[in-house]
Structure formats: structure tokens, C-alpha cells
Amino acid sequence: MFQVENLRNSYEKFRSLRKKLKIDRDCHSTVNPPLFQENDDVYVIEKCVIPELHILQGYVHHLFWDGLVPLLCRDRALKEPKKLKLVAKNH
Structure with missing residues (x-):
């Protein structure tokens, strides 16, 4: 399952690879930082039902x-x- 840490890491990967086409797919379409501030070990499904x-x-x-x-x-x-x-x- 996807954790908040995975969201942050995917966003950072997207930022480091910016301005390259079709990169968002490699970053799980995480093109913005997470809106909620949670510990890294919290599962996303706990916050996004x-x-x-x-x-x-x-x-x-x-x-x-x-x-x-x-x-x-x-x-x-x-x-x-x-x-x-x-x-x-x-x-």
C-alpha cells in the first residue's frame, strides 16, 4: 500500500526530472506535494477514503x-x- 513517504518521494523525483515529457507517469502522477502533513508511515488510504x-x-x-x-x-x-x-x- 502507498504511504505518505511514497508520495513525498514521488514528488521529489518529479521535481528532479521536471521539464521532461511523460515523467509524471514514472512518478505515479505525483506532480504536487501532499496537501496533508502526516508521518511518513501513514497509509494514504487512511486519509483519502x-x-x-x-x-x-x-x-x-x-x-x-x-x-x-x-x-x-x-x-x-x-x-x-x-x-x-x-x-x-x-x-
Whole structure:
């Protein structure tokens, strides 16, 4: 999961590579510093909650199951969502 430290590092990378085309993709599109001031170990999802509409529409579902699970394996991918109680019992 993405932590505040990752946001800061991505922004610094973007700043160091500025004025080069398509650099923002390499910096996770982090072209501005984080607006919130938190410790580096705070997870971004703790401060930026996913809107319910996106969950209901299935985008998160497809990104997770079709994108993240094949990359990490099911148990590893479900570790953080289970901690945050985001996983239904039937999964």
C-alpha cells in the first residue's frame, strides 16, 4: 500500500526530472506535494477514503481482482484490505 513517504518521494523525483515529457507517469502522477502533513508511515488510504460510488460501480473490484491479485497472489493482496475490514466474508 502507498504511504505518505511514497508520495513525498514521488514528488521529489518529479521535481528532479521536471521539464521532461511523460515523467509524471514514472512518478505515479505525483506532480504536487501532499496537501496533508502526516508521518511518513501513514497509509494514504487512511486519509483519502475511496468514495462509495466507485466501490459500487466496481472499478475498485476490477482493479483489485484483475490487476493486483495476479501480481501479488491472493493472500498477499488481501492482507491490507482485511486489516481495514474491507473484505466481505464470502471472499
